[in-house]
Amino acid sequence: MEICRTVEATRSTVAQLRERGDVGLVPTMGALHAGHMNLVAQAAAENASVVTSIFVNPTQFGDPKDLETYPRDDEADLAALRAAGVAAVFMPDVAEMYPEGDETIVETTQLANVFHGLVRPGHFRGVATVVSKLLNIVQPNRVYFGQKDYQQLAVIRRMVRDLRMAVDVRDVATARDADGVALSSRNKRLTSEHRAAAPVLNQALVEAEAALLQGAAVEEVVSMIEARVAGEPLADLKAIDIVDATTFEPATGDFRGTLGMMISAQFGDVLLIDQREVTR
Numbered sequence: 001m002e003i004c005r006t007v008e009a010t011r012s013t014v015a016q017l018r019e020r021g022d023v024g025l026v027p028t029m030g031a032l033h034a035g036h037m038n039l040v041a042q043a044a045a046e047n048a049s050v051v052t053s054i055f056v057n058p059t060q061f062g063d064p065k066d067l068e069t070y071p072r073d074d075e076a077d078l079a080a081l082r083a084a085g086v087a088a089v090f091m092p093d094v095a096e097m098y099p100e101g102d103e104t105i106v107e108t109t110q111l112a113n114v115f116h117g118l119v120r121p122g123h124f125r126g127v128a129t130v131v132s133k134l135l136n137i138v139q140p141n142r143v144y145f146g147q148k149d150y151q152q153l154a155v156i157r158r159m160v161r162d163l164r165m166a167v168d169v170r171d172v173a174t175a176r177d178a179d180g181v182a183l184s185s186r187n188k189r190l191t192s193e194h195r196a197a198a199p200v201l202n203q204a205l206v207e208a209e210a211a212l213l214q215g216a217a218v219e220e221v222v223s224m225i226e227a228r229v230a231g232e233p234l235a236d237l238k239a240i241d242i243v244d245a246t247t248f249e250p251a252t253g254d255f256r257g258t259l260g261m262m263i264s265a266q267f268g269d270v271l272l273i274d275q276r277e278v279t280r
Contacts, residue, residue: 001081001082001088002087002088003078003088003091004088004089004090004091006092006096007096010051010088010138011138013051014139014140017051017087018049020049021047022046022047022049022140022141022142023047023050023138023140024044024047024051024140024142024170025050025051025052025053025135025142026051026052026053026144027052027053027055028052028053028054028055029057029070030054030074030077030185031070031071031185032077032081033183033187035146035148035172035183035184037080038172038173038175040084041084042144042172043142046142046170047140047142049087050084050086050087051086051087051089051090051140052086052088053091053092053138054074054077054089055091055097055130058094058126059126059129059130060122060124060125060126060130061123062120062121062122066269069189069269070186071188090134090137097133105125105128106128106129106163107124107125107128107129108128108155108158108159111124111154111158111248112125112155115239115243116151116241116262116264118239119238128155128156128159131143131156132163135160135167140167141167143168143170144170144172145169145171146172146173146175147171147172147173147174147275148273148275149273149275150260150262153171154248156169157169179202180202180206181201182273182274184273187270189269190268194234194267194268194270198235198267198272200228200231200265201235201272202274204225204228204263205263205275208221208224209276212259212278212280213280217254218242218253221261225240225263229265234268235266235267236266236267237264237265238266239262240261242259242260243259243262244257244260245259245277246258257279257280258277259277259278260275261275261277261278262275
């Protein structure tokens with residue numbers, strides 16, 4: 001497995017891999033868990049070679065403390081990727097990704113500034129900018145993201161469409177612990193008490209899905225979610241958004257079609273998100 005620290009080395013390595021066939025990219029910020037490895041497995045099934053990136057992107061963090069405390073474990077990450085048969089890992093430092101004098105940003109001007117974008121101002125601009133850089137550096141045939149970051153996935157799809165990027169954006173189902181908590185690198189930062197409270201997000205979404213399938217109006221379901229999360233004193237609800245999965249417009253009333261439900265809540269110092277897609 002090649003470990004590349006620079007853009008030049010990455011492009012050279014990928015050029016050689018491309019001679020074997022298609023290349024799949026799995027962008028990560030490290031602290032890998034089973035959800036990341038599911039992305040790697042899907043990429044391996046659909047491409048001749050898999051390239052991953054490990055880069056904790058500073059431009060998507062609004063709180064410097066959140067960036068400072070983001071979990072990092074390069075040794076374990078590299079061991080897991082090597083065992084999974086990954087061909088190359090791009091591990092740049094901040095100066096390699098954002099050289100002095102850089103001033104260009106990438107932003108989906110509407111989609112990045114609604115819903116969870118209001119809870120995390122500037123977050124999706126940072127995501128779109130770094131992902132556009134990674135796609136330009138690696139130029140994969142396919143790129144893989146988890147469904148848990150529902151709005152992020154929509155932002156990236158819109159960016160790829162709008163900028164006419166020649167890459168197929170693939171999504172993989174959310175991986176969960178036995179109690180239903182969506183796997184996230186941030187889970188490592190939860191106290192034992194907050195981790196015990198975290199299943200409330202998935203529980204609220206499961207109940208909401210059942211209510212929608214039984215004919216409940218969107219507004220009723222929002223109230224249900226609010227009440228369910230309010231019943232957990234360690235969860236501070238930040239946002240609930242239910243949207244048309246096709247247009248990302250807010251859903252209302254007796255909506256028929258595919259809905260995306262997004263929820264975020266603060267558990268101590270850690271913001272957790274979860275999602276569920278339902279068709280009725």
